[in-house]
Amino acid sequence: MKKHILLLFLTLSLTQLKAQNIDLKTSNFSSKNITKIKEGHYLIDFGKAFFGNVEISSKTAQNDSIICRLGEKLNNNIIDRKPGGTIRYQQAIINQLPKNQPISPKLNPDKRNTGKAAIKLPDSIGVIMPFRYFEIENLKVPVTDLNITQKAVHYQFNDHASYFLSSNETMNAVWEMCKHTIKATSFTGYYVDGDRERIPYEADAYINQLSHYSVDNEYSMATRTNEYFINHPTWPTEWLLHTVLLFYQDYMYTGNLEPLKKHYENLKLKTLMDLERADGLISSKSPKLTSELIKKLGFKKANTKIKDIIDWPPAQKDTGWKLATAEGERDGYEIVDVNTVVNSFYYYNLKLMSKIAGFLNKKEDVLLFTNKASRVKNTINHKLFDTHRGIYIDGEGSNHASLHGNMLPLAFRLVPDEHVKSVTDFIKSRGMACSVYGAQYLLEGLFEYDEAKYAIALITNTEGDRNWWNMLKVGSTMAMEAWDLKYKPNSDWNHAWGTAPLNIITRYMWGVKPKTPGFKTATIQPKLADLSFSKIKIPTQVGFILAEHKTTKNETLYKITIPKGMTAEFIFPDNYAKAYINHKKIKKSSYSKILNSGSYEIKVVL
Known part of the structure; x- marks a missing residue:
């Protein structure tokens, strides 16, 4: 997906970061366990992965070099040297160990996540990587003479602002993993996609935002990221259609009207309402998607192609990857020009824009967006619903029905009352046939329509590998980008878009949301x-x-x-x-x- 986006972003220089007052913190964590592998060779486990580096202070000098290894994953009780995907491992040499002088191994930057498209870190931070484990080899002084700490970089975070405990131990463990993910992935001061690219994406940021709101009342990171998207949009159709959602939630949680005032006209554009045809539906293949509109949307290149994603990764035929499921995470979704998922997002954008217009006292626009939303809803239910089967098809001209084509209409309350049962029955028959990103909307829809028991069963499922328990089982302490490497071969172990249970437990299971801004x-x-x-x-x-x-x-x-x-x-x-x-x-x-x-x-x- 994301190699195409590298050319779409501007570099945020160190000066820009300082100008925005991005106050990154450093926390030092002691080891949870030290294991002797052999003489002079030790494995240190810090308990949880963070982005940062190791700091070593020794009471005794060693003039000989030591080998340092950092990584996220173990293999046979040592750090996995070939962990696969974008799971991180690195080896570095410290030429000598000084006495009573803190020292850190010099890490090599990754070309992809420190390039022009990535969010830059201040020089004072240095090169960092995500790791839980540290190996030290060729140590010739007693390990007890060493103080080895995990020097973690993160944004300001109040660990005591939230807690959760329940009678379900699996749910408790998943919640804690997701909370830790929100803190640990905050290391740039923006909602980034993880360590592979360190780039903000709207869909990633939306789940990150909701989960962050659920564990801390620090809102500057969300506001800053939202501002970034105005001039740095990404090319997937549905990602663009998350922009209004991001700004709406920012206002509901903070009550700060200024971002909506400032960017109102841009938000109207980001609904893609300019692509509407006569019946109200939109398509990324519309001839109305001109180079002029592309530039207005914020893209730097007028020839940027906007493309429907549905879910990620897409089918094996699209990626060339050998996937566990050939259709990727799309449940076999047939992407036609005018499709159900994109237009469900469009409907939800119109609903939220009618509310935003109301907040800004733009009465004519309230009526405009309300009428548009009503027309889109009627058209979707008339043209994209199979009355014989009682479920939604993937799009205009398609006979295929998928989880995605039904969970999005359910989550966005498009489904007429008389068809809720048939739609939810179909959704439940598909199981977790979506990615960790898609799970956000699957769970929202289930809770919206009183399927809490089934939704909780998905959150706490321990069977197979398409669940959050599998992330813990394979050894990650942060939410992963995909259910498992076999579902996305380049996936990482530090992706906040995998934290849906965190905000679902707060916002839907306990049902706590802002009713007023x-x-x-x-x-x-x-x-x-x-x-x-x-x-x-x-x-x-x-x-x-x-x-x-x-x-x-x-x-x-x-x-x-x-x-x-x-x-x-x-x-x-x-x-x-x-x-x-x-x-x-x-x-x-x-x-x-x-x-x-x-x-x-x-x-x-x-």
Whole structure:
């Protein structure tokens, strides 16, 4: 995908980074375990991978050289010298070990992630790489004389701003891995795609943004990345169609209207509304996608080709890679000129733009986008829905139906009520037939339509390799770019777009979202299915929401704390029999209750 993008970006110089006040932090972590391989040869495990380098300080000098190895992956209890894909390994030599003077091995930069397209790091940081393990060989002084630390680079991050614990140990482990991913991949001060390229991409950034919001109330990184996309768009159609989503969520979490004011006209362009045909649908193959429009969208080259992605990686025939599934992560999706996935994203863009226009008091545009969205929805359900099978086809002229062609309409609430069951039944029949990126929308749609039990089963699945448990099982401590190397042979072990469970648990399972911009009013709509217990701390710019639940038989007790300056709408399940707030019974006709700041006990009996 991404070699075509290298020419589309401008280099961010060190001066530019300083001008934007990107304050990168350095944390030092001690080893969790030191294993003697043989005399003078040791393996140090720091417990988790970070981007950085090793720092060694010795009480005793060694005049002879030592061999240093850093890596993310083990093989037979030593660092894997050929880990595959873009999993990192490097060897370096330190010529001598000085006494009481910290020293680090000199790492070689990677040509791809330090080129013109990549986000640059300050010279003071030096060359860094992701690693969990460190080997030292030819050591001739006692290892106990050494203080070896993992010198990790990351953006400012409040480790105590969030927590999650539940009765499901797999879910707990997945959540912790995803949280760590958000901190560890923040090393440039932008939402980048991982270590292979260190480039921001809209779809990657969107999942990163939602997950970051779920664990910390630091918003400058998201705002900075969004600003970057205005003049540095990427070529996949659906990636462009994430731009409005990024800016909308930024406003909902921060309440800062300035980015929407500043970039409103550009956001209108990024909806690709200029490609509309008479029935409202769009296509990247439209003759309306002129070189002039390409330049307006922010591309530096007027001959840039915009192309539908659907999911990544694409089919084996498109990449030349030998993949575990020949159709890649697309579930056999047939990419026709006017297709369901692209137009589902387009519909959602129009819905959000109608809200953004409302925030900016642009009444005519509210009506414009509302009417456009209504027309697109009607056309999709008329032309791209197979009424006989009760599911969506991949696009105009196609007879094929895929997971993607159905999960996107479900996630974006395009599906008419009478067809929700047939669509969700079809989705459930496909399993996890999408990438770690596509899983974001699969899980959103399932939770939106009361399939929480199945969605939680996907998050906590430990069978096979198309799940987050497999990432932990193979040894990664960050979310991976793909379920496994066999699904994407050049994939890495540090991709924040794999953190869907983190924001899904917060925003859909616990159902905590901003109801009004800036989180002045929150929505809390728990859909906890079979979990018997959980507790969570959710950061907002107003303060921290604390929540826990305990279920016994048909009764659930919630404990909720709303911070000062916030109100929250607690939404009860549709099928509740009785409910109490602080021991006071709620009228059966009430399906939500406004909670002011303070602490509450809410008992719900089904």
